[in-house]
Amino acid sequence: MSLFHSVVTKAADYFFRKRSPALIVFRGGISLLTMTLLGNFAFNARYENTHQAFSINIPSSDLPISLLTVGFYCGVALVVIGLIWEIHRDVAERRKLSRQVVISLEERGLVNTSDSPLSTFIQLQYKGKRVDPIVIDIRDSLANGAVNYPVPALQKFLAIENSIEERRNQIGADDVEIIYGGLVPVPFAFLTGYLIDDESKVEVTDWDRQISNWRHLDGNDDGESFLIKHLYQNRQSRESVVAISFSYPVDTTGISKSFPNLPQIHLKLDNIRFDNHWSKRKQDRLAYEFVEIVKSLIADGVEQIHLVLACQNSVAFRFGQAYDRRNLPPITVYQYERSKVNRYPWGVYIPQSQQELIQVIDNKYYIIEAG
Template identity: 45%
Template sequence: MKKAISYFIKKAADWLFRRRSPALIVFRAGAALLTVTLFGSWAVSFSYSDAARTLMFGYQSSNTSQLILNIGFVAGILLTFLGAAWEYQRYRDEKKLNDKKKTIIIEQRGLVDTSDYPLSEFIKNSCAWKVESIVQDIRERVIENVISRPDLALAKVDNMKISLAEKIAQSAASDISIAYGGVFPVPFAFYTGYLLDDESKIRLYDWDRDIGGWRVLDEVDDGEEFTVEQPSASGKSVVLAVSVSYSVDRPSIATVFAGLPVYYLSLPTLDRNNHWSREKQNRLSGEFLEYCKKLLGLGVEHIHLVLASQNSVAFRFGQSYDKRNLPSVSVYQYERHQTVRYPWCVQIPHEDGKNVEVVQTQFKHVA
């Protein structure tokens, strides 16, 4: 019972004071006018007495024009009822629209346990329509922060496209919105974005390790651009190493990819919190795309991508990668405590008849 009363009071306060709409402005103006006219027509008196003295204070609003009070009172009633009726109609229309709308949330769990703070619950707090989730959890394949069976994890990512298509088919495309967030290995986050490049606009979220919760990309663009280091010679197969949150492991790249030309893209400031701007991510993904096009123009047929970035950046870069025109790409996993620090990749071929697969590193390496 107490919970029901508390809920009613909370909703009433939200409706009366927090919600914003033209109808509620009219309602509140009418309520305020009604209150003022009622108080203006009341007589006010106060008295105090004890054994020694008596104090009395009185006020009667006899000087206030009764006609003005009557007009104000009637206007207050009319505005209050007009605002309430208008808001009710607006609420009904909004509810009809929200009943058709649906947000499909794709949440990928791998490197950090976010199950106590699911992305769906975070998003539900900011929307009034239906929310459905597709949760991909590969934590059973992660032992001591190392992915033991990346091939099985890849199979889960591949199934995501089918699950999403089934949920989208239940509603009109105009009523569907998609949200994505995760804490996933970089190759799989990139590949997820690659799979969803042709979907409608996707709203990105990322896990803030400092607060232990989800955040939307809502900061301003700081204008940082990639600095470029390129080798003197190129080839048909090259390494593209991109540093966003951390610096890539250059000594390991030199040994694992021995003999291959290496191109470096690096942000001037490497920080795990330098990615909270949607505009910045869009711009950097555009720079990444243009540089891949430049490599294509140099005759490159395959890119070995080493990417040190946050989850949402890896996803956004995958979205931007043109699967029809750019070279085929292999995206590498980094394991700092293993002998081969880039032990496997998700290989994404562009040739007909070839499937995306996890490939163990075959390059010559130094232990």
């Protein structure tokens, strides 16, 4: 009985609550059938005893039988048309969903997320679509939170473009959606965003440490903007450090030691927190502010950017997406290693020219102090 009740309930929900043009026609037919059947309905009842009499009389409609017959057959036609239309539409929709592929691009490094893979999180929300996971795992290049082997790690990230392009060619670009999530060092998250860029259909997630699971960027924009401060201005320099404090303050002392004599421009949020990044609108807006700062540096003659970024993974990815590979200068995104004397020992160099290679470079600006 419970199975029958469940089937009836689901069928009723489907046909009378789901919205589609076909089901509107179907419901119209049901309504017309109901009216024509009731139009030919008559009821008479009488009750009486020694003290009183009571009767109910509901006469049939005065509508002609021919009109009721036409209405009945029209109702049947609408029900059949609506039902066939809805079945055809549902089959077509399911075929379309079966063609569509969600590429789950997960990058593992700083935190082990293998127990909660991004692909599983996505599968629960995109039922009917095929989820194709791509996992970049660089934990073998890390030790105690430090990146000991950045060069082999970089090669794994450089393979992302080809992996995605192959899937697009096989399936069709219109049927491919990318959902990104990762916990990797900032230079690699920025590079991933740069490689995918903002022309692709990409949705970004991030790891919520409070619930130990993935989460969409579903928060509200608090309207916060960067506070801008210039340090060590040098109009003669063709290079500049851009330091961004988003989730943590950047190491200003470490920056000055790692990049002596280079001009610095600092972008800082007034409310620096580890959980201030859950708004996609906020990330998009601040990425735009970052790009505008770089453009202003270009106007001042700067030809090389050294980026120091203290932020969450999704923010680094979004800023990389926003960095225009055609119109913005070469950029090196540096890794912060607090335990080392040179706090910014290496970075990922991203050239503007396609003739140059993206590569890991050592910080050549740091000057070893005499002991």
